[in-house]
Amino acid sequence: MVVLVCFVGHDYQRIIDGVNHWRAREPLENIYLVYDRKRDKYGYASKLNAKDLSEVLAFAGQRPELVGVNPQSYEDVFASLYGILRREVDERGRRVLVDATSTTKEAYGAVVTVSLMFPNVSIYVVPPAERGWYVPEPDTPGFEEWFHRVRSVRGLMPQEIYLPGFRLERPSEDEERVLLALEMHGGKTDSIKTLIKWCNEDPNNPAIKNRYSRLIDRLVAKGILVEGPAAKTKPVHLTSFGLVLAKALKTYYGQGYETHTLSSAILPTLK
Structure with missing residues (x-):
């Protein structure tokens, strides 16, 4: 039996496509929807998607479990996913697939790190059928404005992706x-x-x-x-x-x- 943990950002259809892919291949035991709980425009979009997904992805009379996190906090995502994996892998002996399609770089780093700590945990992403649809074409009037704005966004203090001291053993x-x-x-x-x-x-x-x-x-x-x-x-x-x-x-x-x-x-x- 498989458990899916789907991080929910602004993507909607790709999350459904990923779930349908695995559902056609093996029986699902449970689905977790990890959404952005922040009170900003990103959190608003994430909550809307999570609400709709909880209805669309319901199966056998069971709705997905909703888990709110701050996806810009490595520590918060780490703690939340760690709890899910301890429960599903260690206590219930289930295989877990984590969908990291729609989340932040901080959250993705936490997903990779935590997943490496547990057996029978895999990570996947669902690539878009159409890439870069939101980027103006270089020969259009809006490209220069978009390009200048994107390249000028200032950064905050770097967030280190904390890794365990133990590393995967390299081949001899x-x-x-x-x-x-x-x-x-x-x-x-x-x-x-x-x-x-x-x-x-x-x-x-x-x-x-x-x-x-x-x-x-x-x-x-x-x-x-x-x-x-x-x-x-x-x-x-x-x-x-x-x-x-x-x-x-x-x-x-x-x-x-x-x-x-x-x-x-x-x-x-x-x-």
Whole structure:
């Protein structure tokens, strides 16, 4: 069962589109609508949207839960979302998807930070079908005025996005080699034997097979790889996060940074 936490700003239809996307794929247990409680024009728009969304998104006789926050306060958003995730993930064992489509940069930073503290929590955004509709075309009279006004808006004191001291563990050199080999072959392999060949090592050597088996187990535990159903051959593929990470590694080493740290068996194919 899935719980959705939707931040509500000036967007309306895109929030509905996101909910409908997930509702068609898996059963929903609950929906939280996190709205702007401030007494200003942004809060006014957010409250109107939250009110209408609570009616449109009602299902099985149940309305979404409304949660008011100050989206310009990192601490307030952090505390509110933390409470939701503690309740839904820790106490009820549910998977949670957080819609960060319609919120502030401060709130988005809090969403990412809190979400990394809990298992089975994902973040998504719903891109607009039409981008920049509110920006005047450069060859129209209103563009210069809009451009001057936007670029001249003054800033307040920077709001640091506080992160925990613990960081995601980066892959070891051997793990990087595995990720690069998989990325260069479509992100998946039919067996550990094939993967070992791609890394230019002997797949018939028991010690090497055991080492790669342990590497795969560690990468699976980190959420970077997923194992297939055939336990004997051990097919694996990169997760969505693993694919992004592998592409980043490929770009990094392809630019020539610290190339001496990776085996030359992999690097020539990156050029």
